[in-house]
Amino acid sequence: MRIGIFGGSFDPVHSAHIQMALGAKLQLNLDELFLVPTRPWQKTARASDEDRLEMLKIACAPYSSHLKIDTRELVRAGQSYSIDTIFSFRKQFGLDCKLFFVMGADQWRNLTTWVQWQRFPELTNLAVFKRNGIAFSDPYKAKYKVLPASDSKNCSAFGGIFLLNLPEQDVSSSAIRQILFQEPSRSSSIVGLDPNVHNYILEHKLYLPREGSHKA
Numbered sequence: 001m002r003i004g005i006f007g008g009s010f011d012p013v014h015s016a017h018i019q020m021a022l023g024a025k026l027q028l029n030l031d032e033l034f035l036v037p038t039r040p041w042q043k044t045a046r047a048s049d050e051d052r053l054e055m056l057k058i059a060c061a062p063y064s065s066h067l068k069i070d071t072r073e074l075v076r077a078g079q080s081y082s083i084d085t086i087f088s089f090r091k092q093f094g095l096d097c098k099l100f101f102v103m104g105a106d107q108w109r110n111l112t113t114w115v116q117w118q119r120f121p122e123l124t125n126l127a128v129f130k131r132n133g134i135a136f137s138d139p140y141k142a143k144y145k146v147l148p149a150s151d152s153k154n155c156s157a158f159g160g161i162f163l164l165n166l167p168e169q170d171v172s173s174s175a176i177r178q179i180l181f182q183e184p185s186r187s188s189s190i191v192g193l194d195p196n197v198h199n200y201i202l203e204h205k206l207y208l209p210r211e212g213s214h215k216a
């Protein structure tokens with residue numbers, strides 16, 4: 001079995017997240033791709049766990065046959081780290097499962113700040129989206145093979161690094177939050193934001209200016 005894990009704060013979820021998940025599932029020929037909403041340990045989420053999960057459900061609804069949502073990080077007691085989630089998936093699906101931990105370019109660039117990042121390849125394959133024009137840097141110093149996703153067909157259950165390709169989208173959660181901060185009542189479309197997710201944000205009054213804050 002081939003299982004993908006794609007974690008993120010999804011604060012809010014946007015089109016690039018969905019396209020990355022779909023792209024990883026296709027390029028790695030996955031049986032299942034799980035989107036795992038996380039509690040960011042290096043920063044504070046702007047929306048609650050419940051709201052981020054609901055927005056993710058809305059965004060994934062049109063792709064329910066391709067994408068699954070897994071809430072284990074939200075229900076886990078105490079601080080949760082990616083290494084815990086990888087351990088949990090490995091235990092659930094067994095030693096023979098070909099596991100892939102999917103990462104964006106920014107996540108990969110900051111990997112060495114993550115808890116027990118050195119152990120990731122001992123438990124899973126890593127699948128990384130390349131960014132055009134930026135040289136690929138390997139924090140594992142060639143200890144593990146770095147191969148294109150097309151070479152993952154006969155890979156091992158763990159220990160490989162595979163490079164994914166996807167047309168870049170100029171969209172980010174922080175940029176969307178900034179627009180909503182500047183225009184809290186905006187009902188016109190926002191690039192990269194699912195209209196149904198946007199409606200949820202407006203209905204639940206998310207990403208409003210905080211008391212004492214000032215618009216730029």
